[in-house]
Amino acid sequence: MLYGLPPFYSRNTAEMYDNILNKPLQLKPNISNAAKHILEGLLQKDRTLRLGHSHDFEEIKNHMFFSPINWDDLTAKKLTPPFNPNVTGPNDLRHFDTEFTDEPVSSSIGCSPDSSLITASIKEAAE
Numbered sequence: 001m002l003y004g005l006p007p008f009y010s011r012n013t014a015e016m017y018d019n020i021l022n023k024p025l026q027l028k029p030n031i032s033n034a035a036k037h038i039l040e041g042l043l044q045k046d047r048t049l050r051l052g053h054s055h056d057f058e059e060i061k062n063h064m065f066f067s068p069i070n071w072d073d074l075t076a077k078k079l080t081p082p083f084n085p086n087v088t089g090p091n092d093l094r095h096f097d098t099e100f101t102d103e104p105v106s107s108s109i110g111c112s113p114d115s116s117l118i119t120a121s122i123k124e125a126a127e
Helices: 013-022 033-042 056-061 071-075 122-126
Strands: none
Touching: none
16 A cells, blocks of 8 residues: 555445456555655556556566665665564464454355354464
8 A cells, every 4th residue: 555545445335346447546645756656557447558467576676666676686685674573373363453353254265164154363372
């Protein structure tokens, strides 16, 4: 997210989908030219004109928005992450809000062999 809500956002899901399909992209004027240009490219309705269509990730990687990134150093894991959480292991959830870790697992993610909904939360699975 470069700023606030997504460009086509609406609380009404049907209206949001309609906005995505039919409304022109309107961006706030307070973003950089590079950010505006990449959003316009990625959110192009005509997929043949969309950023990354012709040269895949190379086209996106070489966009001016990503010019500060040294891709060779990133690939070689030489860059220091901006935030490195102090955790005790893969099940340490202290940096996640309980609003999310207490949510039941979606039925689209996992079902038991008898097709009943798995209701364990992420937090319960980590215990």
